[in-house]
Amino acid sequence: MSNLTPKEIVSELDRYIVAQDSAKRAVAIALRNRWRRQQVAGDMRNEIVPNNIILIGPTGVGKTEISRRLAKLAKAPFVKVEASKFTEVGYVGRDVESIVRDLTDVAMSIVKREKQTEVQALAETLAEERILDSLFPIDGTHKRTEAEEARHEKTRERLRKKLQNGDFEDRDIEIDVTEEAGPMMQVVGPLGGDDLGMNIKEMLSNVMPGQKKRRKMPVSEARNILNDMEADSLMDQDELVRMAKDRVENNGIVFLDEIDKIVDEGSGGSGPDVSREGVQRDLLPIVEGSRVPTKYGMVKTDHILFIAAGAFHVSSPSDMIPELQGRFPIRVEMDKLTVNDFVKILKHPESSLIKQYMALLGAENVTLKFDTDAIRAIAKIAAEVNSKMENIGARRLHTVMTTLLDDYMFDESSGRKKTITITKKLVDKKLKDIAEDQDLSKYIL
Numbered sequence: 137m138s139n140l141t142p143k144e145i146v147s148e149l150d151r152y153i154v155a156q157d158s159a160k161r162a163v164a165i166a167l168r169n170r171w172r173r174q175q176v177a178g179d180m181r182n183e184i185v186p187n188n189i190i191l192i193g194p195t196g197v198g199k200t201e202i203s204r205r206l207a208k209l210a211k212a213p214f215v216k217v218e219a220s221k222f223t224e225v226g227y228v229g230r231d232v233e234s235i236v237r238d239l240t241d242v243a244m245s246i247v248k249r250e251k252q253t254e255v256q257a258l259a260e261t262l263a264e265e266r267i268l269d270s271l272f273p274i275d276g277t278h279k280r281t282e283a284e285e286a287r288h289e290k291t292r293e294r295l296r297k298k299l300q301n302g303d304f305e306d307r308d309i310e311i312d313v314t315e316e317a318g319p320m321m322q323v324v325g326p327l328g329g330d331d332l333g334m335n336i337k338e339m340l341s342n343v344m345p346g347q348k349k350r351r352k353m354p355v356s357e358a359r360n361i362l363n364d365m366e367a368d369s370l371m372d373q374d375e376l377v378r379m380a381k382d383r384v385e386n387n388g389i390v391f392l393d394e395i396d397k398i399v400d401e402g403s404g405g406s407g408p409d410v411s412r413e414g415v416q417r418d419l420l421p422i423v424e425g426s427r428v429p430t431k432y433g434m435v436k437t438d439h440i441l442f443i444a445a446g447a448f449h450v451s452s453p454s455d456m457i458p459e460l461q462g463r464f465p466i467r468v469e470m471d472k473l474t475v476n477d478f479v480k481i482l483k484h485p486e487s488s489l490i491k492q493y494m495a496l497l498g499a500e501n502v503t504l505k506f507d508t509d510a511i512r513a514i515a516k517i518a519a520e521v522n523s524k525m526e527n528i529g530a531r532r533l534h535t536v537m538t539t540l541l542d543d544y545m546f547d548e549s550s551g552r553k554k555t556i557t558i559t560k561k562l563v564d565k566k567l568k569d570i571a572e573d574q575d576l577s578k579y580i581l
Contacts, residue, residue: 193470196529220397263362396446478515
């Protein structure tokens with residue numbers, strides 16, 4: 137787990153996300169508190185629960201990106217889910233417990249990759265031996281003398297070097313490949329076939345392993361399969377499960393997007409409002425702390441960090457059911473992006489939009505340059521369009537940049553070396569219609 141200080145976390149987030157200082161500060165403290173909790177001894181550690189966060193603001197201001205980058209910094213399992221995809225029992229939708237199952241699957245993938253790295257060298261050596269055995273089978277019925285054994289080892293070493301040099305890549309060998317069992321019937325219920333608790337395939341996957349089948353393939357293809365098989369055999373599966381569950385329970389992060397879609401102003405009565413309140417009540421045990429069945433066993437959710445986000449145009453967090461409100465004590469109002477913010481978004485992040493387009497056209501041997509006043513003109517137009525139509529935040533820059541560079545992205549495919557400079561005059565000319573068209577419908581994402 138990362139032990140970055142809050143200031144270091146904010147500094148890292150600043151590399152990718154412009155503005156939103158309050159939100160960065162809140163998530164930095166939340167992440168550091170997870171590390172602090174791990175340092176606490178005794179029963180007190182279990183009493184310290186995460187301070188879950190609600191980020192309030194329009195789309196495109198960085199809510200999702202902050203959460204995603206936070207998870208990367210923490211090297212933590214992370215899932216993003218849309219709250220509007222969940223419904224209460226009796227309505228078609230997703231089972232809220234699938235959040236935890238998805239998070240556990242992510243954690244398992246993370247720890248498996250880490251362990252694979254540790255055993256990779258040995259796995260490759262073992263796979264190499266199996267390839268040599270398949271290419272040049274050994275007669276096990278004949279007992280070799282010491283001299284014969286020495287000659288055999290010398291020959292095998294020579295063959296191993298030829299294998300490592302790629303001399304046998306196209307040679308076919310036969311290997312035993314474990315194939316997954318065929319499709320199984322899945323439990324189907326009022327919540328929908330995809331997400332009702334544990335489906336039969338998950339429950340039986342450990343007791344009905346896939347069958348081995350002998351397949352013929354070239355060495356180049358067999359090597360990767362054998363590497364993975366040997367790596368799996370070297371890893372302690374019980375240890376992987378233990379590590380994955382520990383990562384989820386102590387470091388897991390869930391991003392609940394569009395939480396405002398399950399909240400209604402003055403919610404009450406019947407119909408859709410009841411469904412939305414039902415979703416909140418379904419989410420409550422997960423956020424509050426419960427045990428969820430997964431294919432790796434029961435997983436506790438008491439210390440998973442939940443970050444919720446929503447625009448809250450027609451409702452507010454205070455319209456949530458009181459029990460759920462209490463589980464999100466930290467609320468942060470996200471700032472609307474200004475022209476200056478758009479300029480920074482275009483220029484400064486490590487994967488800024490301008491750098492992305494430079495890289496794309498660079499593949500065609502084209503050097504793309506932007507004058508400083510051209511960048512400000514792009515930012516100004518994006519802000520103007522957001523003010524006239526629905527405010528989609530930084531995503532508007534994609535619309536503007538796509539329109540601005542459309543001709544170059546279409547025409548530049550010859551590979552001839554050239555330089556294209558984007559000037560303010562060019563921006564004004566190409567984006568004139570966007571700036572003046574009051575309808576703007578063709579430019580809406």
